[in-house]
Amino acid sequence: MMRYLLIVLCCALYFEARAQKVENLNFTSASSFTLVGKSEETPNRYDRIDTNKYKGLPPRVAQLLTNAAGLAISFKTNSSVIAAKWCVSKSRALPNMMPTAQKGVDLYIKNGDQWQFAGIGRVSGVCNDEILISHMDKGEKECLLYLPLYDVVDKVEIGIEKQASISSNEDPFKKRVLIYGSSIVQGTGASRPGMAYPARLSRASGINFINLGLSGSAKMEPEVANMVAAIDADAYILDCVPNTNPKLVTERTANLINTIRNKHSSAPIIVLQSLVRETGYWDKQLGAQVKQQNLNVQTEVLYLLQKGMKNLYFITSENMIGNDHEGTIDGTHPNDLGYDRMLKHIQPQIIDILNKHGIK
Amino acid sequence: MMRYLLIVLCCALYFEARAQKVENLNFTSASSFTLVGKSEETPNRYDRIDTNKYKGLPPRVAQLLTNAAGLAISFKTNSSVIAAKWCVSKSRALPNMMPTAQKGVDLYIKNGDQWQFAGIGRVSGVCNDEILISHMDKGEKECLLYLPLYDVVDKVEIGIEKQASISSNEDPFKKRVLIYGSSIVQGTGASRPGMAYPARLSRASGINFINLGLSGSAKMEPEVANMVAAIDADAYILDCVPNTNPKLVTERTANLINTIRNKHSSAPIIVLQSLVRETGYWDKQLGAQVKQQNLNVQTEVLYLLQKGMKNLYFITSENMIGNDHEGTIDGTHPNDLGYDRMLKHIQPQIIDILNKHGIK
Incomplete structure (x- = not known):
């Protein structure tokens, strides 16, 4: 009996302390703060694309473009506590996502010249309020609050x-490099929003990598190619082999690249092979299919290069996520270990290409 | 209209194909197969400990010991498809766990002399059936099916x-090394059951590391110390700094070590410092607390060593999960990247100590 009374008392004290803490804070809407990682202005602030502007987008693509993947709020404060309120949809928890990556928020603070992780906001329902970090020094801090990778977002405070x-802070990243791709771009398998690979590339390089990851739906449809080409960027990275099949790769890769090139005569276009799926080592059918997709995308890029297309680059994927087979959550999507290995492989090559074109 | 008909047709075909596939399989109960990673026999097969044997365990500890963390089924088959059925509880999805790690299953297959990831079983409800991998070669394969880290498990087929x-296969791991610790041992932040660090240590070394991780509850209570000491093992690893506070570390560490030593006069006892919490770099209060816990555990171990205790070892935690601050899911629990770095730090030291004592 005594034990239960104690538990009840402790719970009451805990919630009291927590409520007091959030109550003691002043909340400011983030609606006027700089939003990092946007492709373009949108009627709904936390959408990635104004899909009404583009005709014939597949419904799933249009829906995914309302997910806030890659978006972050840039602000500065001298507060020793930082909290967030944000609302997401009622969509169900995904079986292959960390809840914080799907619907939570992720705070980074500048430490010297490095962006450093500071705290997460866990999701508990549609509208959430969470203290992200407490007991900090009171000096002025530059902050980036990454928004959920796989949900629509509203009412961020x-x-x-x-x-x-x-107050709002400037966009810390320069230039614009668009990454069009699959769930691996959008961030399935990352443990929190700031761990998606475009976000990690931005923090590491200071260049603004824009997340146009479309989970399961990066299929290079002509209408999507038109949309990608219509977005103004300094360079384009195409990581869209995984969601297709060998035939589609052959049918659509050159069209995607040519569509971008027609609108952007000299922008670097970097095509990535797909990581070899770990399950593909055992599933001979899947293994052969991904291998063929990778061969076909290489053939397409080689053909365009041989025809004389300039500023087109190709990054192969051998051993991209290591050779111990532990770099995925499910055989397909990298975990944070796999993403780290992938970045060690692609980041120096990407940065080298971009720098050569004055993108730095 | 046509599009909707097509979608309905595709869904019907998909579920038909899937149902046919699972229906075409023969399911065998795993109840008579070798169970890897057990501390001791238990009335409920997939519990870790028979908690009725030990008096005075805190209720939360007893409950956590019914989670199947670290348990794996050892079998061999020449099937080119492997599926699993398993039941878990109705407990809610945890906000800081990948659903597959919490309630899913994880298949490894021996490739030469290495255990290699093959596929996961995603959780979709209380009772689940999932094809883990298909289209494999038909040769005989040695398999390990890891069970959920954070739930009770029943009816595995x-x-x-x-x-x-x-058929059942032998336990591939030799000797027994018990790891008593917190959620970091149990596997919070790992993306799937086979990525918890005791499981990775076993596969890497061939030694049987037993997961006695007790999320949030590794507090070295005297009753738990008695239980740990009562479990027969060749060595004991204590990774239980994170859930306590500086005072508890000082009060309870020596008692835990002495209790084990009294029952096991020469077994190596290896004490680990806690990783420095990433949030602790910003939260000065938390940072100071973890630092003090780590200092206090070091003081306790040094004291026992100076008093002459033999076969007692201490592993410090500086830079254990790297220095880019990206190795956690939430500032406290490693992600797979953090666990990988942690293993690079502790594994050579642990294996070296164990080998010196003939544990290999």
């Missing part, structure tokens, strides 16, 4: 101590 | 093709 100040 | 054979 930042909470700070009552006596502290908060 | 393995599915194979009707014309194929299946």
Whole structure:
């Protein structure tokens, strides 16, 4: 009996302490703060694309473009506590996503010249409020709050101590490099929004990599190719082999590249092979299919290069996520270990190409 | 209209194909197959400990010991398809766990002398059936099916093709090394059951590391110390700094070590410092607390060593999960990247100590 009373008392004290803490904060809407990682202006602030502008997009593509993948709010504050309120949809928890990556938020703070992880906001329902980090020094801090990778987002507010100040900060990243691709771009398997690979590339390089990952739906449809080409960027990375099949790769790769090239006569276009699926080592059918997709995309790029297309680059995927077979959550999507290995493989090559074109 | 008809038709075909596939398999109960990673026999096969044997265990500890963390079924088959059926509880999805790690299953197959990831079984409800891998070669395969890290498990069955054979296989791991610790041992942040660090240590070394991780509850209570000491093992690893506080570390560490030593006069006892929490770099209060816990555990181990205790070892945690601050899911629990770095740090030291004592 005594034990139960104690548990009830502890719970009451905990919730009291927590409520007091959030109550003691001032919340400011993030609606006027700089939004990092946007492709273009949208009627709904936290959509990635204004899909009404583009005709004939597949419904699933249009829906995925309302997910806030890659978007982050840039602000500065001298508060020693940072909290967030945000709302997501009622969509169900995905079986292959960490809940924080799907619907949570992820705070980074600048430490010297490096962006450093500071805290997450866990998701508990449609509308959430969470203290992300407490007991910090009171100095001015530059912050990036990454939004959910796999959900629509609304009503984002930042909470700070009552006596502290908060204001919008500039976009810390320069230029614009669009990454069109699959769930591996959108961030399935990453443990939190800031761990999606385009976000990691931006923090590591200072270049603005824009996440146009479309989970399961990066199929290079002509209408999507038109949309990608219509987005103004300094370079284009195409990581869209995984969601297709060998025939589609052959049918659609050259059209996608040519469509971009027609609108952007000299922008670097970098095509990535797909990582070899770990399940493909055992599933001979799947293994052969991914191998063929990778061969076919290489054939397409080689053909365009031989025809004389300039500023077109190809990055192969051998051993991209290591050779111990532990780099995925499910045989297909990298875990944070696999993404780290993938970045060690692609990042130096991508940065080298971009720098050569003055993108830095 | 036509599009909707097509979608309905595709869905029907998909479920038909899937149902046919699972229906075409023969399922065998795993109840008589070798169970790897057990501390001791238990009335409920997939519990870790028979908690009725030990007096005074905290209720949360007793409950966590019914989670199947670290358990795996050892079998061999020549089937080219492997499926699984398993039941878990109705407990809610945890906000900081990948659903597959919490409630799913994870298949490894021996490739030469290496255990290699083959496929996962995603969780979709209380009772689940999933094809883990298909289209394999038909040769005899040694398999390990890891069970959920954070749930009770019941009614595990393995599915194979009707014309194929299946049988129990021996425990591939030798000796027994018990790891008592927190959620970091149990596997929070790992993307699937086989990625918990004790499981990775076993596959890498061939030594049987037993997961006695107790999420949030590794507090070295005297009753739990008695239980740990009562389990017969060749060595004991204590990774239980994170769930305590500086005072508890000082009060309880020596008692835990002495209790084990009294029952096991010469077994190596290896004490690990806690990883420094990434949030602790910003949260000065938390950072100072973990630092103090780590200092206090070091003081306790040094004291026992100076008093002459033999076969007691200490592994420090500096830079254990790297220095880019990207190795956790939430500032506390490693992601697969953090676990990989942690293993690079602790594995050579642990294996070296064990080998010196003939444990290999």
